[in-house]
Amino acid sequence: MITPLKKHPGQHGGIIAIVLLAATTAVVWTTHPRTSTSTAASTKPAIDPARQRAAPPPGAIAALPPHQRPPVEQPKTVVDDRAPIIATGSTDYDETRTSHVGVPVSGWLKKTRTTSLGRTVRSGETLGIVYSAEVYLATASVVSQVRTYRGQAPLDAERWRLLRWGMLQPTLARIEKTFTPQAALPLLARVPGTVVAEAGAPAQAVEASTGLELFTVTDPRYVWVFVDVPDAYAARLTVGTPAKLTIEGVARPVKAKVAHVYRYSEDGMRKVRFELHSPRPIIKQNLPVKAELQLDAHGPRP
DSSP: OOOOOOOOGGGGHHHHHHHHHHHHHHHHHHHSOOOOHHHHHHHSOOOOHHHHHHSOOTTHHHHSOGGGSOOOOOOOOOOOSSSOEEEEEEEEEOGGGOEEEEOOSOEEEEESSSOOTTOEEOTTOEEEEEEOHHHHHHHHHHHHHHHTOOOHHHHHHHHHHHHHHTOOHHHHHHHHHHTOOOOEEEEEOSSOEEEEEEOSOSEEEEOGGGTOEEEEEEOTTEEEEEEEEEHHHHTTOOTTOEEEEEETTOSSOEEEEEEEEEEEEETTEEEEEEEEEOSSOOOOTTOEEEEEEOOOTTSOOO
16 A cells, blocks of 8 residues: 655745746736826827927016016018008198298288289299388398398398398499498298299288288199008008009099108108199199009019
C-alpha cells in the first residue's frame, strides 16, 4: 500500500503571495478613476510657452509710458472706387478778377452815382470819394516833409500811408509839386468788370473800423465753386478729376474738372475748387452746389 507524502507547511507561501498581489491589483484598478488620455488631451487647451512668457499681465500696457506702448491697429477707411463722392459747397466769384472797394479812412462818403449796381466799369474808375481829416493831415505832412526835407525815411513813411489808403501816385505827385494838401480820397475800381454788389447810401458818414465794403467789381462770367471733401477721399483726387455740378438756379448740371485741392484740413475736411466760365453770367455768388466726383483709381489709397 502506497501512502501519499505529506506537504511541508512552507510550501504554500508562494501561492498565498500570488493571490494577495492579484487581489490588491484588482482593488486599486476598480477604485482609482480612469481618464482617457486622448480625451484629456483634446479638452485641455494648448498653451504656447513662448506666448505665455511674452503676454504682459493685466493693466501692464496701460502702466507703460506712451512711447513704449505697442501700436494700436486703427480701422481702415474702405473706399469704393465705383461709387462717386457726393460733396456740397457754394459758388463765389473768381478772386483774381475781383476788386473789393471798402472804406480805408473815416470821413464823409459821396458816391459818384446814386447807384452803380449792375454797371460795367473800367479799371481805375472813381466810384466814390471820402472827405477825411485824416487824409488832409497826411497830405499836409507830406507837403511839410517836402518843404523842409529832413530825410528820405520819414517822407517815404507818409507817402506809403497815403498810397496804402488808395491814393494814386499821380495825385500824390501833384500834391507835392503844388504844396497843396487835400482832404479828398477817391475810391477806385482796381479791375474792369461789373458792379455785382453795392452797400451804403449815396452820401453818408463812414467809419474805417466798421470794415464796410461799398462795392464789389468782378467779371461775372468767371466763377469759382468750392466743395468740402473728407480727407480720405481728397487724397485720391487730382487736378483734372471730372465732376458733375448741380447748382441751384441753373437748369442743367455743369460738367467741370478739379482745378485745385487745398492742403489745409479743417475738421477732417479739405476744400476742392472748380473754375467755371460761361459766355453769359448766369451763375451768381453764394449759390448752393452739389458735386459728384469720381475717384482716381490709380491715386494713393487711404
